[in-house]
Amino acid sequence: MDSLDRFLNRYEIEGTIELKTPMRIGGGQNAAMYSLSPAPAIECFDAGLGVFEPYIPGSSLKGILRSTLERLVRTFDDSKCCVSVGNKKEGGVLCGKDSCVSCRIFGSMNGGAKVRIRDSHLTDEWRSQEDRRGFLREQPHFGSPKPGKTGQMRPEESVSAGTEFRFHIDLDNGTDEEAGLILLALREFSLNRAHLGGGSTRGHGFCSIKSYSLMKLSLHDGVISREKVSDKDCMSAAKRYLAGLSGSSDRDRGFDRYWKAFSKPVHRFDDGHVVATLIVTCKTEFSMKGLDEPTVTNGLGPVIPGSTIKGFFRHKLEERKTDKKIIDSIFGGMHHRGRLIVSDAWYAGRRGIGNEYIPKGSPLKMYMVFDNMTHDEMEHITQFFETELQITGNTSAGISRYSQGVLKNRVEIRVESVHRFFAKEFLAE
Numbered sequence: 063m064d065s066l067d068r069f070l071n072r073y074e075i076e077g078t079i080e081l082k083t084p085m086r087i088g089g090g091q092n093a094a095m096y097s098l099s100p101a102p103a104i105e106c107f108d109a110g111l112g113v114f115e116p117y118i119p120g121s122s123l124k125g126i127l128r129s130t131l132e133r134l135v136r137t138f139d140d141s142k143c144c145v146s147v148g149n150k151k152e153g154g155v156l157c158g159k160d161s162c163v164s165c166r167i168f169g170s171m172n173g174g175a176k177v178r179i180r181d182s183h184l185t186d187e188w189r190s191q192e193d194r195r196g197f198l199r200e201q202p203h204f205g206s207p208k209p210g211k212t213g214q215m216r217p218e219e220s221v222s223a224g225t226e227f228r229f230h231i232d233l234d235n236g237t238d239e240e241a242g243l244i245l246l247a248l249r250e251f252s253l254n255r256a257h258l259g260g261g262s263t264r265g266h267g268f269c270s271i272k273s274y275s276l277m278k279l280s281l282h283d284g285v286i287s288r289e290k291v292s293d294k295d296c297m298s299a300a301k302r303y304l305a306g307l308s309g310s311s312d313r314d315r316g317f318d319r320y321w322k323a324f325s326k327p328v329h330r331f332d333d334g335h336v337v338a339t340l341i342v343t344c345k346t347e348f349s350m351k352g353l354d355e356p357t358v359t360n361g362l363g364p365v366i367p368g369s370t371i372k373g374f375f376r377h378k379l380e381e382r383k384t385d386k387k388i389i390d391s392i393f394g395g396m397h398h399r400g401r402l403i404v405s406d407a408w409y410a411g412r413r414g415i416g417n418e419y420i421p422k423g424s425p426l427k428m429y430m431v432f433d434n435m436t437h438d439e440m441e442h443i444t445q446f447f448e449t450e451l452q453i454t455g456n457t458s459a460g461i462s463r464y465s466q467g468v469l470k471n472r473v474e475i476r477v478e479s480v481h482r483f484f485a486k487e488f489l490a491e
């Protein structure tokens with residue numbers, strides 16, 4: 063391990079994260095101080111303003127950055143990096159080897175972390191907003207205790223879409239290559255392959271790095287100088303490192319690498335890791351009762367929740383007697399998470415539409431992540447694209463014994479763009 067006793071240099075990465083969908087980091091038992099929700103989100107006390115407000119704990123961001131970086135490095139060579147989360151094969155222990163990129167940067171039992179990540183607080187702009195109610199909201203969440211069982215509604219707190227946080231990362235005694243690896247991991251958020259907090263498979267925690275700066279402090283003859291460093295040069299150094307690695311096998315579809323990253327895609331939705339940007343058009347008016355709201359919102363405006371859209375697909379596949387193995391792989395089973403990640407669909411038009419319902423004809427935007435899925439599995443979902451669908455149950459859609467006609471909640475999903483992880487492209491981007 064490199065010694066951290068002596069200061070050689072420090073890279074400082076500072077910037078703004080914007081939430082594209084609501085974020086949920088659980089508050090645990092201490093949250094009773096500031097929330098009555100049965101599932102509160104974490105908050106901290108701002109003594110200056112005398113209020114509690116949401117934040118992203120440094121440890122949370124560090125954990126996600128670490129596993130994101132591990133996934134990238136392991137895609138290019140799984141011997142260069144151990145797995146910090148969910149590693150059952152090696153007993154869940156960090157390797158602590160000098161050759162391990164992740165242990166070197168993020169620390170292990172054998173050596174401290176080179177990287178330190180501060181808590182990310184609201185940006186000044188968001189903090190100065192008078193109407194603070196939008197930050198945290200309770201949303202209905204339909205969770206099934208067991209797969210295949212009827213869901214139960216429980217309220218759950220999350221931070222509104224649109225909220226912005228300032229992040230700050232220090233890398234001590236690092237190299238351009240290491241700083242570049244951290245920047246590449248951060249970029250995975252903007253590419254929708256990494257998500258903040260919990261509930262990401264039902265669409266929480268999509269975000270983007272809105273802006274950032276990279277500075278380097280160095281010590282020369284006892285004097286510390288601070289200068290701007292080119293992020294592109296650092297990322298190029300990191301890519302040269304990744305390009306020089308020997309590649310990983312595609313023997314399994316674990317979430318610790320991007321599957322089939324080295325095979326050129328033939329189909330649009332080919333085997334591998336695919337992020338699709340979709341346009342959902344409301345063919346009728348859409349609304350679905352929220353907890354306190356006439357229709358569910360993401361804090362900014364009405365949405366079709368990712369969990370609702372995902373539930374629709376699951377229901378359809380069950381109705382069609384699809385092989386249970388395929389359903390389990392797509393939606394998750396008792397012991398593993400699903401491979402399909404569906405964001406909320408939010409209004410992407412220009413006119414204001416209010417908070418009551420989504421009007422007929424409205425364009426909505428959403429992301430679907432097919433996480434290391436086969437072409438065949440993806441087709442079970444994409445078969446529903448470009449046809450008119452009734453996305454909610456009959457009650458929400460306003461269908462009853464007395465009104466048989468189609469009243470609302472009918473949509474059509476169309477593909478805007480598809481982005482599959484392909485090593486050659488990743489290194490060239």
Ligand SMILES: [Zn+2]
Pocket residue numbers: 143144145156157158159162163164165170
């Ligand atoms: Zn390691």
